[in-house]
Amino acid sequence: MPKSSERCREIREEMKEKIIKESMLYFAKNGFSGTKISDLAKYIGIGQGTIYVYFKSKEDLFSEIYRRINNSSDIKELKRLSHLPISARQKIHKLTQSIMENLKADKNYAAKVTLNTQMMLGEEDYASADTTYQSKLYQYTAQIIKQGQKEGSVVAGDAMKLSDYYWGVVYLYALKQLFTTSYEMISVKDLERILLKDEKNE
Amino acid sequence: MPKSSERCREIREEMKEKIIKESMLYFAKNGFSGTKISDLAKYIGIGQGTIYVYFKSKEDLFSEIYRRINNSSDIKELKRLSHLPISARQKIHKLTQSIMENLKADKNYAAKVTLNTQMMLGEEDYASADTTYQSKLYQYTAQIIKQGQKEGSVVAGDAMKLSDYYWGVVYLYALKQLFTTSYEMISVKDLERILLKDEKNE
Amino acid sequence: MPKSSERCREIREEMKEKIIKESMLYFAKNGFSGTKISDLAKYIGIGQGTIYVYFKSKEDLFSEIYRRINNSSDIKELKRLSHLPISARQKIHKLTQSIMENLKADKNYAAKVTLNTQMMLGEEDYASADTTYQSKLYQYTAQIIKQGQKEGSVVAGDAMKLSDYYWGVVYLYALKQLFTTSYEMISVKDLERILLKDEKNE
Amino acid sequence: MPKSSERCREIREEMKEKIIKESMLYFAKNGFSGTKISDLAKYIGIGQGTIYVYFKSKEDLFSEIYRRINNSSDIKELKRLSHLPISARQKIHKLTQSIMENLKADKNYAAKVTLNTQMMLGEEDYASADTTYQSKLYQYTAQIIKQGQKEGSVVAGDAMKLSDYYWGVVYLYALKQLFTTSYEMISVKDLERILLKDEKNE
DNA sequence: CATGAATGAGTATTCATTCAT
DNA sequence: TATGAATGAATACTCATTCAT
Numbered sequence: 001m002p003k004s005s006e007r008c009r010e011i012r013e014e015m016k017e018k019i020i021k022e023s024m025l026y027f028a029k030n031g032f033s034g035t036k037i038s039d040l041a042k043y044i045g046i047g048q049g050t051i052y053v054y055f056k057s058k059e060d061l062f063s064e065i066y067r068r069i070n071n072s073s074d075i076k077e078l079k080r081l082s083h084l085p086i087s088a089r090q091k092i093h094k095l096t097q098s099i100m101e102n103l104k105a106d107k108n109y110a111a112k113v114t115l116n117t118q119m120m121l122g123e124e125d126y127a128s129a130d131t132t133y134q135s136k137l138y139q140y141t142a143q144i145i146k147q148g149q150k151e152g153s154v155v156a157g158d159a160m161k162l163s164d165y166y167w168g169v170v171y172l173y174a175l176k177q178l179f180t181t182s183y184e185m186i187s188v189k190d191l192e193r194i195l196l197k198d199e200k201n202e
Numbered sequence: 203m204p205k206s207s208e209r210c211r212e213i214r215e216e217m218k219e220k221i222i223k224e225s226m227l228y229f230a231k232n233g234f235s236g237t238k239i240s241d242l243a244k245y246i247g248i249g250q251g252t253i254y255v256y257f258k259s260k261e262d263l264f265s266e267i268y269r270r271i272n273n274s275s276d277i278k279e280l281k282r283l284s285h286l287p288i289s290a291r292q293k294i295h296k297l298t299q300s301i302m303e304n305l306k307a308d309k310n311y312a313a314k315v316t317l318n319t320q321m322m323l324g325e326e327d328y329a330s331a332d333t334t335y336q337s338k339l340y341q342y343t344a345q346i347i348k349q350g351q352k353e354g355s356v357v358a359g360d361a362m363k364l365s366d367y368y369w370g371v372v373y374l375y376a377l378k379q380l381f382t383t384s385y386e387m388i389s390v391k392d393l394e395r396i397l398l399k400d401e402k403n404e
Numbered sequence: 405m406p407k408s409s410e411r412c413r414e415i416r417e418e419m420k421e422k423i424i425k426e427s428m429l430y431f432a433k434n435g436f437s438g439t440k441i442s443d444l445a446k447y448i449g450i451g452q453g454t455i456y457v458y459f460k461s462k463e464d465l466f467s468e469i470y471r472r473i474n475n476s477s478d479i480k481e482l483k484r485l486s487h488l489p490i491s492a493r494q495k496i497h498k499l500t501q502s503i504m505e506n507l508k509a510d511k512n513y514a515a516k517v518t519l520n521t522q523m524m525l526g527e528e529d530y531a532s533a534d535t536t537y538q539s540k541l542y543q544y545t546a547q548i549i550k551q552g553q554k555e556g557s558v559v560a561g562d563a564m565k566l567s568d569y570y571w572g573v574v575y576l577y578a579l580k581q582l583f584t585t586s587y588e589m590i591s592v593k594d595l596e597r598i599l600l601k602d603e604k605n606e
Numbered sequence: 607m608p609k610s611s612e613r614c615r616e617i618r619e620e621m622k623e624k625i626i627k628e629s630m631l632y633f634a635k636n637g638f639s640g641t642k643i644s645d646l647a648k649y650i651g652i653g654q655g656t657i658y659v660y661f662k663s664k665e666d667l668f669s670e671i672y673r674r675i676n677n678s679s680d681i682k683e684l685k686r687l688s689h690l691p692i693s694a695r696q697k698i699h700k701l702t703q704s705i706m707e708n709l710k711a712d713k714n715y716a717a718k719v720t721l722n723t724q725m726m727l728g729e730e731d732y733a734s735a736d737t738t739y740q741s742k743l744y745q746y747t748a749q750i751i752k753q754g755q756k757e758g759s760v761v762a763g764d765a766m767k768l769s770d771y772y773w774g775v776v777y778l779y780a781l782k783q784l785f786t787t788s789y790e791m792i793s794v795k796d797l798e799r800i801l802l803k804d805e806k807n808e
Numbered sequence: 809c810a811t812g813a814a815t816g817a818g819t820a821t822t823c824a825t826t827c828a829t
Numbered sequence: 830t831a832t833g834a835a836t837g838a839a840t841a842c843t844c845a846t847t848c849a850t
Contacts (some may be wrong), residue, residue, distance in 0.1 A: 008809090011809090012809085015809090015810095029236065031233055031236065032236075033233065033235040033236040034234070034235040034236070035231060036842070036843090036844065036845085037844075037845055037846080038845090041812095046810080046811090047810060047811040047812060048811080048812065048845090048846085049243070049809095049810065049811050049812065049846090049847085049848085050809080050810055050811070052845090052846065052847075053809065053810070055264070057845075057846080058845065058846090062331040121381040121382065122379060122381065155391075155392075155395065157206070157389065158386060159388040159390065160386070161388065162392075164385070164386070165388050165392060168371070168374040168375075168378075169370070169371065169374070171374070172370040172371070172373070172374055173370075175323060176370075179323040179324065180323065183366070184360060184366070186363065186367050187359065190357075190359065190364075190367060190396075193357065193395060193396070194392075194395070194396075197400065198399060198400045209829090210832090210833075210834085214834080217834080238818090238819065238820085239819075239820060239821085240819075240820085248835075248836085249835060249836040249837060250820085250821085250836080250837070251821085251822080251823085251835065251836050251837065252819090252835055253821095254821060254822075254837070255833095255834065255835070255836095258821095259820080259821075260820070260821090309841080311839075389841090412811090412812075412813085412850090415813075419814090420819080435637055435639065435640065436638040436640070437637065437639040438637065438638075440839090440840065440841085441840075441841060441842080442839095442840075442841090450814075450815085451814060451815040451816060452815080452816070452841090452842085453814070453816065453842085453843080453844085454813080454814055454815070455842095456841090456842060456843075457678070457813065457814070457815095460842095461841080461842075462841070462842090498821080525781060525782070525785040525786065526785065531657070532820050559796075559799065561793065561796065562790060563680040565790040565792065566796075568789070568790070569792050569796060572775070572778040572779075572782075573774070573775065573778070575778070576774045576775070576777070576778055577774075579727060580727070580774075581729065583727040584727065587770070588764060588766070588767040588770070590767065590771050591763065594763065594768075594771060594800075596800060597761070597800070598796075598799070598800075601804065602803060602804045605759075614830095617830090618830090621830090621831095621848065641822085641843095642822090642823065643823075643825080644823070644824090652831080652832090653831055654825085654832080654833065654834040655825090655826080655827085655830095655832050655833065656830085656831055656832070658824090658825065658826075659830065659831070660816090663824075663825075664824065664825090721811055802838060
């Protein structure tokens, strides 16, 4: 019964996807220890037991989410952007615009950013985690920053520090997006200002 | 023969103070649900029972911390600063310097900022919480921002939004201070840039 | 595929009933503070957690038991009896016989009587609790007593006081039933003597 | 310093006496597990620690109370009464009058009766506790009952059973005395009726 | 596979007991 | 000796996980 088996796998995949997607938001809002499986299940709209059909444990579900975040396509995006034959100012502008749009449109994007940053903060010594999503994100951003510093469009300072600063602010507004119903989002200009000099001063 | 009741009250006050101070850091790092009373007690170096001599429950202890934060002297400081007969640029510079120093020197300051921001984020509708520490902090900061916008030293934009942005970044580095052992603190210049234009452009 | 929700409710109802019934005996024997949830669960033969699936707290379970006792069918029985067109002596005889049989046959009856009386004693001002099981029980009994006093078969004295006396003795033997393995139960005659004159003297 | 040492012992004795007397009432009302040392100390008006100066443990204090009750002078009274050269009716009347007076006048008497009966009920197999206060009390009472049955003044039935019944009712009214503020005490006649036939029928 | 009732290890809280003053 | 703050073992309660249906 290849067809039925096929369909079956499909259904399984869908449910698993649903759980991961919804859990991401819930975990981002409530944290790992602040999330009860019973509440999470109710939030998703499934039975508690169902979660254990797809994941060995609460921790396993969390890890799966972690893995998803790290395999995000955002890094490839950024990599591509960093190699484009355009000015750093333009790259930063494009990146910032894209981030702001994602933040506004997609709660899941905010959840991803939030969880990712929190994981990083939670790690004992995050400076050494060279292989993580975060550090790659940071590195490509740092590259652009260095390019911008050469071009004179980006403020002075250690590129990694500035990269860290920039993504920190992104995290900040991801939090706001998740937790507050009404708030004023900063403008693209505001976020760019973390890195870019005033145009007149170049 | 009652233990000199003066001395007794003193001892009680000291212990309560100690518990609150140490718990502040612990809660800031681990969150409410991530904090086990047994671990907290061990961390403070007292018996579990002792916490319950001074606080009705884990929640009660947390509320007490919240109350403390809201009665912080920082607001009065800022109020005083906002009324000084100096330029907004100078006020922002002083404020930023003071914050950076506090963050570096005092883990408890970082804990206060962290807890305070998290509480604010947790509230259902934080826009309406006019009477809280946060909103006063924001308001005085917004006043300075408006002054600066008139003087031409501060970037354009809604003053409250910029105030929120500024303190958000402070929160960000409070988190880094609490969670990471080695990181590069942003400079006073970096933080000021959230609000201040490049001096050459005024 | 939800477990046939009819069957589900049924199972829940059964378990709740089981817990209440068994707890009644255990609480009657050990008192509220003398009852540990862990021991109670072991006694019932279920996990500790199960109790908390059905009841919010130890106190909640106790209240539920209290409620059950007050909705007991015994009152309706007594009311019916009090309105029968027979002599008070006969009513008292029937009532006493019925009580003695219940006490002997049904440990749960003894538990009910015990808990009920203890609750009444525990109340601050039990004279005013007009609406409780106890007071209705007392009132119907007092009615029969008054009838008997008119008929000359019942001893002189305030009817409520005698009613209280009568049920007090019932409580006494409920206690003996619960606590002692071997004791001599008083006879129907002994209990009747609280209220009834010697037949020869009417 | 014999005088000082003498005085010292006296003070100690007084405090110990005070603790025992007050605890008796408190334990009678609240039971062993329902009594918290902190509450008891507050009730007595002393510090918690003070109790442990005089007693090794809560259980030790309770035992001491138990011992006191068993060494009560009441038994000797009853023994004396049982040997007087008067009719059983008169003995029962005197005993009943004395009990009623004690119950009304002295809360501590009620406490003694209560604790004593409760201890008896609590024992695994109280039929065998021949040496206890209770059984002596019962035995002397049973003797009087037997005398009365010979004299024709006491109702028929096993003497020990009737003795148990009689003292059970005394317990009942001791409870009422302890727990209720307003209640109608039964009359001497009511209590005697447990044992004595109507005078006209002898 | 989906469910939610049942479970017990884990966590919060209480309370008898200790001990420095 | 008297005290009440400090303690941790005992107890109440929660929640991740299992499992029969």
